[in-house]
Amino acid sequence: MDPMTPVHSAGVLLTIAAVAVAVLLFLIIKLRMHAFIALVLISFVTAIAAGIPMADVARVAISFFSSTLGSVALLVGLGAMVGRVLEVTGGAQVLADTLINRFGEQRASFALGVAALLFGVPIFFDAGLVVFLPIIFSVARRFGGSILLYAIPAAGAFAAMHAIVPPHPGPVTAATELGGSIGLTMLIGLPVAFIAWYVGVYLFTKVYAGKIMVPINDNVLRGSLSGEASDLDDGEDDQRAEDLAAGRAEVAPPAFGLVLGILLMPVILIAFNTGIDTLRKAGTLPEDGVVLDTLSFIGQTPVALLITLLVATYTLGRRRNSLATLETILNDALAPICAIILITGAGGMFGGVLRYSGIGTALSESLDAMGMPLIVAAFVIATALRVAQGSATVALVTTSGLLSAGVAAEGLSDLKIVCLVLAIAAGSTVLSHVNDSGFWLVSRFFGMDVKTTLRTWTVMETTLGLTIFVIALLMWFVVP
Structure with missing residues (x-):
């Protein structure tokens, strides 16, 4: 949808944007309004304030909401199902045990982190952490030392994957909003995450x-596995550990x-599509061909995830469970992601309103006037929103x-857009408090306690985010 002709000056539009973000933060932080409701409300109010005709406000907002969901919901849903099947069949335990046995006692924490990185491809931060809790405590009891020696690498691995790598909703939405390639974001995001x-x-x-x-x-472990209430990242529901244990x-x-x-299957399949597309653009491969078209098709992200x-x-699942049990497993995968899908859709609605009204253009022009590169602005804005x-x-x-x-407006390449997605992910990771x-x-x-968590988890999230940003910044100046 092409942007409308702005009815306000750039200064007024930027003021509207600043007030909109401030009110959004007030609703979420002070009034404890659900992020989905707050984003939808602010989208409508911003559209009206920016001068979008009242008769068009709902149509414009809903169109951007639906276009975002078209990209996000399918990928997040399929990814969550893959993760759930691996989860209940004991895939996480097998992955961790095998890697720990191969790496040995001295590198047990490294092996546990690598296992969490692999398992974190399809599964969200909170669900992955709950699945890995018994593994983390088992390894800690086996080798001794502080629980943090094993907990931080595993939890940090899930945090990195959740922020950087599709099909997680944040990077999928960011790549979609910026007009980038989700498949390329995944292929580059994986080594960057590691x-x-x-x-x-x-x-x-x-x-x-x-x-x-x-x-x-051990009381903490038993309390966690008993399904006590907890606030989960981005509104996602906890996976009950009794169900996991029963399923396994x-x-x-x-x-x-x-x-x-x-x-690894979705990564390999997506590589087909990305590689073929790159070689076709370079003129190395022909534009037509049934075999190449087929490989390109199965490598598109939703198709690759469906095949996986x-x-x-x-x-x-099928060889170990009845059809009824299998259906229940897949249904259980979808319930926890409903809130996060709605939040990302509403975030797409807000972003679409900003673009359509001309606020986004005014912001980019003001950043240019300040001499702040897009890559730096991406990190700074995301950091401010994350901290707030x-x-x-x-x-x-x-x-x-x-x-x-x-x-x-910049007409950036897909590689440059991936750098921006990484910079935004970096800013959204730092300074967890x-x-x-x-x-x-x-x-x-x-x-x-709170002091220890600030000294460890908060600092770790910051070092993780800063590392992601440094990598994104270096790539920004290298890639075409």
Whole structure:
């Protein structure tokens, strides 16, 4: 949808944007309004204030809401189903046990983090952390030392994947809003997530966090597994650990090779599409061809995830569960993601209104006048939103909406857009503190007081985010 002709000056439009964001933060932080409701309300109010005709406000807002969901809902839903099938069939336990046995006692925390990185491809931060809790405590009891030596690498791995790599909703929405390639974001995001995790999480743990003695508290573990209420990151619901344990008890554990193959399958398939598209643009491959078109088709992100889900379902789930049980497993995967899908859709609505009204263009022009590069602005804006309201996903979708008009005007390449997505993800990761529900999730699960959580988790999230931003900044000056 083409932007309308602005009815206000750039200064007025920027003032409207600033007030809109301030009111949004007030509604979420002070009035405790649900982020979905707050985003929808602010989208309508901003549209009216910016001069969009009253008769068109609902139509414009809903069109951007639906276009965002068209990209986000399908990918997030399929990814969540893949994660759930792996979860209940014991894939996480097999993955962690195998890697720990191969890496040995001295690198147990590294192996646990790598397992969490792999398992974090399809599964959200909170669900992954709950699934890994018994594994983390088991490894800590086996090898001894502070629980943080094993907890921080695993939790940091889930945080990195949640912020950077599709099909997680934040990076999917950011790539969509900025007009980038979701598949390319995933392919580049995976190695960036590993590097950022190794530097910002694993080394940080070895040098500092792992030396802070936090004893294993079995009461904490039992309390966590009993389904006590907890506030989860970005409004996602907790996965009840009793259900996980029951699901794993009913099935034989899968082979490590099968679990690893399923986790890598969407990456390999997406690489087909990205590689073929790149070679076609370079003139190396012909534009037409049934085989190439087929490989390109199966490598499109939703198709790749659907194929992966079918393979996971019938190699892991179908052979070990009845059709009725399998249906329940897949249904259980969808319930926790409803809130986050609605939040991302509403964030797309807000971003669309900003673009359509001309606010996004005014912002990009003001950033140019200040001499602030887009890559730096992406990090700064996302950081401000993250610190102010706590939610990484809200920071991601709001920042990408604010910058989308400027990105479109610049005509950036897909690689440059990936750099911007990484910079936004970096800003949405740093400085997790008491207004972030993930902060309290980690604090409660691992038996830390607020001071210790600030010294460890908050600092780790900041080193992780800064590492992501440094990588994005270096790429920005290298890629075409």
